[in-house]
Every structure is written in C-alpha cells, then in structure tokens.
Amino acid sequence: xxxxxxxxxxxxxxxxxxxxxxxxxxxxxxxxxxxxxxxxxxxxxxxxxxxxxxxxxxxxxxxxxxxxxxxxxxxxxxxxxxxxxxxxxxxxxxxxxxxxxxxxxxxxxxxxxxxxxxxxxxxxxxxxxxxxxxxxxxxxxxxxxxxxxxxxxxxxxxxxxxxxxxxxxxxxxxxxxxxxxxxxxxxxxxxxxxxxxxxxxxxxxxxxxxxxxxxxxxxxxxxxxxxxxxxxxxxxxxxxxxxxxxxxxxxxxxxxxxxxxxxxxxxxxxxxxxxxxxxxxxxxxxxxxxxxxxxxxxxxxxxxxxxxxxxxxxxxxxxxxxxxxxxxxxxxxxxxxxxxxxxxxxxxxxxxxxxxxxxxxxxxxxxxxxxxxxxxxxxxxxxxxxxxxxxxxxxxxxxxxxxxxxxxxxxxxxxxxxxxxxxxxxxxxxxxxxxxxxxxxxxxxxxxxxxxxxxxxxxxxxxxxxxxxxxxxxxxxxxxxxxxxxxxxxxxxxxxxxxxxxxxxxxxxxxxxxxxxxxxxxxxxxxxxxxxxxxxxxxxxxxxxxxxxxxxxxxxxxxxxxxxxxxxxxxxxxxxxxxxxxxxxxxxxxxxxxxxxxxxxxxxxxxxxxxxxxxxxxxxxxxxxxxxxxxxxxxxxxxxxx
Numbered sequence: 176x177x178x179x180x181x182x183x184x185x186x187x188x189x190x191x192x193x194x195x196x197x198x199x200x201x202x203x204x205x206x207x208x209x210x211x212x213x214x215x216x217x218x219x220x221x222x223x224x225x226x227x228x229x230x231x232x233x234x235x236x237x238x239x240x241x242x243x244x245x246x247x248x249x250x251x252x253x254x255x256x257x258x259x260x261x262x263x264x265x266x267x268x269x270x271x272x273x274x275x276x277x278x279x280x281x282x283x284x285x286x287x288x289x290x291x292x293x294x295x296x297x298x299x300x301x302x303x304x305x306x307x308x309x310x311x312x313x314x315x316x317x318x319x320x321x322x323x324x325x326x327x328x329x330x331x332x333x334x335x336x337x338x339x340x341x342x343x344x345x346x347x348x349x350x351x352x353x354x355x356x357x358x359x360x361x362x363x364x365x366x367x368x369x370x371x372x373x374x375x376x377x378x379x380x381x382x383x384x385x386x387x388x389x390x391x392x393x394x395x396x397x398x399x400x401x402x403x404x405x406x407x408x409x410x411x412x413x414x415x416x417x418x419x420x421x422x423x424x425x426x427x428x429x430x431x432x433x434x435x436x437x438x439x440x441x442x443x444x445x446x447x448x449x450x451x452x453x454x455x456x457x458x459x460x461x462x463x464x465x466x467x468x469x470x471x472x473x474x475x476x477x478x479x480x481x482x483x484x485x486x487x488x489x490x491x492x493x494x495x496x497x498x499x500x501x502x503x504x505x506x507x508x509x510x511x512x513x514x515x516x517x518x519x520x521x522x523x524x525x526x527x528x529x530x531x532x533x534x535x536x537x538x539x540x541x542x543x544x545x546x547x548x549x550x551x552x553x554x555x556x557x558x559x560x561x562x563x564x565x566x567x568x569x570x571x572x573x574x575x576x577x578x579x580x581x582x583x584x585x586x587x588x589x590x591x592x593x594x595x596x597x598x599x600x601x602x603x604x605x606x607x608x609x610x611x612x613x614x615x616x617x618x619x620x621x622x623x624x625x626x627x628x629x630x631x632x633x634x635x636x637x638x639x640x641x642x643x644x645x646x647x648x649x650x651x652x653x654x655x656x657x658x659x660x661x662x663x664x665x666x667x668x669x670x671x672x673x674x675x676x677x678x679x680x681x682x683x684x685x686x687x688x689x690x691x692x693x694x695x696x697x698x699x700x701x702x703x704x705x706x707x708x709x710x711x712x713x714x715x716x717x718x719x720x721x722x723x724x725x726x727x728x729x730x731x732x733x734x735x736x737x738x739x740x741x742x743x744x745x746x747x748x749x750x751x752x753x754x755x756x757x758x759x760x761x762x763x764x765x766x767x768x769x770x771x772x773x774x775x776x777x778x779x780x781x782x783x784x785x786x787x788x789x790x791x792x793x794x795x796x797x798x799x800x801x802x803x804x805x806x807x808x809x810x811x812x813x814x815x816x817x
Contacts, residue, residue, distance in 0.1 A: 177201070179236045183222045189215040194246040195256045197264075198239035202647065205264035207235050207468070210253040214244050229469050235268045251507045258481045265600075270470050272446060272462035272482050279315050281306040283328075283375050289336070289357050289364055290371035291329045294319065304375045306457060321414040323353040325389070326374040328367060330354065341752065377415070379452065386415055430454045432492035432523070435479055436530030438538045442466055445538035446479045449530050452490070461534070463541045473500040480505050480515075489513045494527050551703055552595030558704035559650075562696055563689065565676055569649035570594055573626070574711040575663075576654040577607070577618045578719035585612040587622035588719035591648075592711055604722045616662040619653055623666040626651075631670060647675055654712050656681040656688050656695075664690040680712050736760070739785045746773045750782075761786040 194214045198207040211217035221228075221236050228236070247253050261269050284291045286302025294315055295305075323330065331339075331346055331354070339345055339358040349356035357367040377385050393408035436447040443465055450458035462479070470478070477499035483489070485508065492514045499505045502515075509515055518524040556568035563569075572592045579585040587605035591598045603626075611621035630647055653659045660679035667677060667690075678696075679688040685705065686695035698705040736747045736757060749771050754760045760768070760782070768779035 177237055177240045179222050179225070179239075182239070182241050184218070184242065186215065186219060189218055189244070190246050191215045192246050193248070193250050193253045194244050195253050195260065196242060196244040197260065197266075198235060198268075199241045199243070200238055201240045205260070205266050206239055207266050207268040208257055208260045208264065210250075210257040212250055212253075214246070218242065218244070231268070231466075231468055235468070238268075250501065250504045254481060254501065254504050254508055255485060258485050268467045270444070270464045270466055270468060270475065270478055272464045272478060281315055281319060281378065283371055285368075285371065285375070289329055289367060291331070291336075292319065292323075292371070292374065293330060304378075306375075306378045320353075321417055322374060322377070323348075324414045325385075325411045326370055326377070327353055327355045328371045328374055329357060331358075337752065341755065381453070382415070386412060389415070430492070431490040432494055433483070433490055434494045434523075434527050434530045435476065435483075435496070436527065436532070436534040437472060437475060437479070437496050438531065438534040439466070439472065439475065440538070440542075443538060443542065444470075444475050445534045445541060446475070447530050447534040447537060448479075448483065449526070449533075450490075451526075459533075461537050463537065471500075472497050477501060477505055480509060484509050492516075494518050494523055496527065496531060552707075555703035555707040556595055558698075558702055559707060562687070562698055562704055563650070563676060563678055565649070567649075569676065571648045572650045572652060572711060573648040574652040574654065574715040575619065575622055575626070576712070576715035576719040577615050577622070578716070578722070579612070579618075585618055586719055586722045587618060588715050588722060589622070589626060590711065590715045590718055592707075592714075595707060597714060602718055604718070615655065616658045619655065619659045620662040620666050623651070623653070623663045624670070627666060627670050627672055630672075650676040650678065652708065652711055652715075653677075653679045654682075654715055655679050656686075660688045660690055680708050682712075685709065736782075739782055741778050742782065746771075746778075749773060757786070 191213050193210075193212050195208065195210050196214060196218060197205045200206050209217065221232065221242075225233050225237070245256070247256060260266075261271060265271065279294050279296055282293055282295050283304040284293075284302070285304050319330070327348075329336065330348065335346055336358050339349075339356075343359055345354065345356040345359050345361070348354035349359070349361070355362040355367055355370060357364055362370070373385070389408055389412045393405050393412060396402075396405035396408060430451055431453065432451045434449045434451065436449075438445045443463060445461065445463050447461045448459065449456055450460075462482070464475070464478075476495050476497055480493070480495075480499055489509045490513070493509060493516075495515070495517060498515075498517060506513075506515055518527055553568075556570065559565075560568040570593060574590050574592075576588050577585065578588070585607040587607055589603040589605070591601040605622045605625060607618045607621055611617050651663065653663050656679055660677065663677055663679070667673075667675070677690055680686075681688060681695070684695075684697075685708075686697055687708065688695045698708070736742055736750065742750075750760055750768075753771050754763060765776065765779040765783055768774050768782060769776055774782070
C-alpha cells in the first residue's frame with residue numbers, strides 16, 4: 176500500500192485549466208481516469224488526510240504510485256478525452272458500463288458497390304445503415320425474412336456472390352424470390368441500390384407510403400382480375416404489417432427519442448435504453464456497472480450519455496430520469512439542438528418509468544447471478560492460493576498450452592484470467608519454429624521465455640500493448656506435468672524471475688505439479704480451485720487448438736501459385752476468378768493469361784514455366800515410384816504394393 180504523500184505533486188505545479196488526469200499503480204497501469212474544470216482544485220482533494228477520504232477513494236490513492244495530467248482547451252474536450260481513455264485503459268477504479276449482452280443489429284452495407292443486408296453483433300462499419308439493437312436474434316431473423324419478401328436485396332456473403340457471378344446462376348435465395356439476383360444481372364446495380372434504400376427507409380420508420388403503394392397495386396390487380404398478382408401483393412402487405420406489429424407503438428408517430436432508465440445501489444448500477452423511432456420501440460440495450468468510486472446518479476447518467484453519443488448521433492429527444500452532472504458540457508457533446516430533459520408528465524414520463532423498471536429488474540438479475548458467481552470465484556482463488564502456498568490469492572493467472580500435429584505447425588497459447596474471469600483482450604498466440612518446435616518441452620521453454628522477456632522489457636508498441644505485457648501475473652500455469660514445468664522453470668531461472676509463482680496441471684489425474692517437487696498437489700475433486708484450474712487449462716487448450724487449425728488450414732491451402740515471384744495475392748485471386756482452378760491456369764496459353772488484369776507477357780511466361788516445372792517434378796516422382804516397383808494411391812498416399 177503506497178503513501179499518497181510520496182507521489183503528491185507540488186500544488187504550484189498543477190495547472191488551473193481544464194484537463195484529464197490519470198493515476199497509475201506500481202506496474203504503470205492506469206487505475207483511474209478523471210476530468211476536471213480546474214485540475215489543481217480537483218487533484219488536491221485526493222491528497223487530503225486519508226481519514227476524511229471516502230473508502231473507495233482511499234483505496235484508489237493508496238493503490239496508485241503516481242499521477243499525471245493532460246491540459247485541454249475546453250470542458251467538452253475533457254469529457255471526450257476522459258471517455259476515450261476509460262475505453263482504452265479499462266481502469267480498475269472507474270465506473271465502466273458493460274453491455275449485459277451482445278446485441279444483434281440489422282445492417283445494410285450501403286458503402287459497398289452492391290449493398291448487402293445482414294445481421295451483426297459487431298460495431299457499425301463506415302457507410303453502413305444499422306437498425307437495432309434487438310433484444311433477441313430470433314426476432315431480427317424473422318423481421319429480415321419478412322422484409323426480403325418485399326425488398327429482395329442481396330443478403331449473401333462476398334464469396335457466394337462472386338461464385339454466382341462466375342457460374343451465371345443465382346443462389347437459392349434468388350430462385351425463391353428472396354433476392355433480386357444482381358449477381359447475374361436480373362436487376363441492375365442502380366436498381367438494386369434503390370431497393371436497398373427503400374429497405375432502409377422502411378426500417379427507419381417511413382412505413383406508410385410503402386404500405387399504401389402496395390395496397391393500391393393490390394386493388395388495381397384485383398380490379399383487372401389478375402388475382403395471382405393481387406394475392407402475392409396481399410402477402411407482401413401482410414408481411415410488412417407483421418414487421419410493423421413487432422415494433423409496438425408507444426408514442427406519437429413523429430416521436431424520435433432515446434429514453435434512459437437507471438437503477439443503482441451502493442455497489443452496482445444498471446442502465447437501460449429504449450430507442451424510439453417514429454413512435455415505435457426500434458431497439459433496446461442495457462449496461463451494468465460496478466461502482467468503485469463516488470459516482471452519484473447524475474454522474475452515472477453523464478457516463479451513459481457519453482457512452483451513447485461520443486461515437487454516435489443523438490435523436491431529437493433524450494429523456495433521462497435525472498439531469499447529468501456538468502449539464503452544459505453534456506449538452507455540447509450531445510448537440511445543442513437535442514432536447515435533453517426529464518419528462519414531468521404524460522405518456523413520455525410513463526414510458527420512462529417502464530424503462531426504469533426494466534433497469535431495476537436487470538440489476539436484480541445481475542445481482543443474483545453475480546452473488547453466486549463472485550462467492551465461488553473468491554473461494555476458488557483463496558483455495559488455490561492456500562494449496563500452492565502463495566502469500567495471497569492469485570488475482571491474475573496466465574495459462575500456457577502447446578498444440579501441433581505430429582510436430583508440424585507448432586503453436587502456443589496464452590490465456591489470462593483476472594479475478595477468476597477470462598480477460599480475452601489479453602490472450603496471446605505464439606508461432607513456434609526451428610529447434611524450439613522439436614518437442615513439447617522445448618516449445619514450452621520457448622513460449623515462456625518470450626512471455627517473460629516481454630514482461631522484463633516490454634516492446635516499443637502502443638502504451639496499451641506495453642502495459643498488457645508489463646503487468647506481471649501472480650501465477651503462471653502450464654499445461655503438462657513435471658517435464659513442462661521444468662522447462663518453464665528453466666526459463667524463469669535464466670531470466671532471474673522470482674516474483675511469479677509457477678505450476679503445471681497434468682491431464683491424466685488433474686494433479687498440480689510445482690517446480691522441483693517429487694509429488695504433486697492433489698486438489699479435492701469438488702474443490703472450486705480445481706474447477707478454476709480446469710477452466711484455465713481447457714480455455715488455453717481451446718485457444719491453442721483454434722490457432723493451430725487456422726495455421727494448418729493455411730498451410731494446406733498453399734497452392735502451386737504461391738511461390739511464383741511477382742504473383743501477389745491480388746493477382747492470384749484475379750487468376751482464380753478467371754480460371755477457377757490451378758489445372759485450368761496450367762492449361763491456359765500465355766496469351767490467355769495476359770487477358771487477366773495485372774498479368775503481363777513476362778509474368779505470364781514465368782507462370783507457365785513455374786507450373787510446367789511443378790508438373791514435371793510430380794511426374795518425376797511418379798517415375799521414381801515406378802522404378803522402385805511401388806504403386807501408390809495418389810488420393811490417400813497409401814502404398815498398395817511393393
């Protein structure tokens with residue numbers, strides 16, 4: 176525990192201008208980010224007598240070992256920079272809103288030449304039109320299926336689209352009328368784009384003109400006794416009405432608003448947001464946050480607004496249960512034309528109460544789930560610390576595994592658990608080559624050595640990368656028994672690492688091996704500590720296997736085109752788009768090869784020579800087999816007779 180007096184800056188050196196400050200711990204990690212209208216007034220408050228500080232503030236300043244600040248021009252800049260740094264550094268003592276689930280969105284890639292509609296959980300890409308978030312993926316899939324009946328725009332991947340272009344045949348969706356098939360020219364690209372714009376317009380809430388248009392066409396077809404067309408249009412109209420019914424009407428048609436509900440106790444908070452467009456609830460999302468500082472309800476509303484609108488635009492109205500701290504700065508961030516207020520009466524107040532009830536229910540469910548989970552995790556870490564004779568529970572554990580196929584494509588994995596939970600942003604993959612790939616112990620020694628070198632001398636990358644490598648684990652686990660543990664310990668000894676514990680978990684009996692010990696540590700079969708170690712081992716194995724399969728797949732996909740000088744990925748792709756297979760490229764003349772974009776006469780000659788040489792090498796191998804009297808099944812490599 177640090178004494179704040181040891182790193183307190185002289186009062187006269189702290190500027191009186193707006194800015195953002197960062198507290199760091201002994202490992203250089205940012206543990207708290209704050210903003211201030213006047214940096215000097217704010218920072219001196221942290222260095223009062225510890226007895227008068229709030230318990231959470233006292234914990235933060237005694238964990239920190241340094242403080243630094245950045246001066247900005249305005250309070251709005253400070254608000255934005257604070258949000259950016261909290262997102263970048265993930266400080267331990269800040270309130271961080273985390274989505275209580277990964278929400279699906281409906282996205283239309285208007286930035287592409289031929290727009291595509293698809294369901295995604297990723298952040299919005301530039302040029303996309305997105306709708307949602309939706310509470311359940313099933314609802315959005317049904318919506319998409321209904322919409323494609325009326326607005327049959329492309330929904331296939333780029334690979335499927337290119338394959339249809341080459342073959343001249345549309346995919347199944349094109350045959351059943353759920354796609355207008357721009358891939359084969361059934362509709363022009365301009366017409367398809369207009370169709371995509373109509374799709375987006377309808378989803379944005381402009382529904383009445385499309386339903387009226389279809390109804391008029393249906394009545395005209397019926398009057399002309401074209402009953403088949405009228406029936407099809409009737410089904411289209413019913414599909415659109417069903418989509419509209421899914422988004423319940425809650426406010427007047429002209430209302431575009433975000434309603435933010437808040438529920439909190441002393442330790443945690445929950446935020447729910449209803450996105451209302453055209454009077455209908457078009458999306459819903461929620462966050463939960465652990466309160467580790469002195470944040471009040473206005474502070475939490477400010478953080479929610481910053482999270483929502485720093486990277487996105489606000490609607491005409493934003494309705495909140497209580498006005499945020501620093502109201503003027505938040506209005507500047509959200510937009511002066513946006514009506515940010517607390518509704519006092521009427522349907523908007525009633526709906527905001529409903530949003531607040533959703534936040535209360537989300538907090539209750541989160542608390543129930545977290546209570547059991549936190550108790551089990553705390554017990555697991557305490558039991559593991561006692562079993563391994565550690566001074567304190569291992570709050571950060573890194574686990575390593577090696578994966579390969581009979582000694583080829585050797586890879587290593589590093590997974591990280593903090594407070595008993597996986598921290599996937601800090602997982603790492605290692606490619607093992609050369610002498611280090613000769614066996615598991617050499618590979619483990621190589622991977623552990625590289626990890627510890629990063630710890631001792633972080634690479635000159637971004638501050639975030641350096642921070643991740645520099646933060647030491649309390650415990651390193653390796654997947655394996657005494658040989659793997661001994662290999663890892665050799666890396667520890669050579670680099671002089673003595674402040675990190677080391678252990679291995681053997682697969683057969685789930686025993687824990689410590690360096691230099693003759694007998695393993697046996698954890699009880701019902702121990703929470705054993706369950707934690709098993710989760711670590713299984714996660715490291717899964718991560719290693721995933722990388723190994725990816726690397727092996729790339730190796731197996733290598734073709735005769737890969738080694739030809741001057742033939743890069745774009746030209747290889749152009750050749751395969753034109754000729755489809757390597758065999759067809761080998762049979763093509765040099766003149767035919769030069770018809771492909773980027774392929775000149777010299778490169779065409781080089782491709783022909785390389786593929787002819789490759790074919791000759793294969794023939795020589797077959798001749799050699801014949802000379803030896805060997806018959807080989809070329810599909811499996813099996814020797815049939817000798």
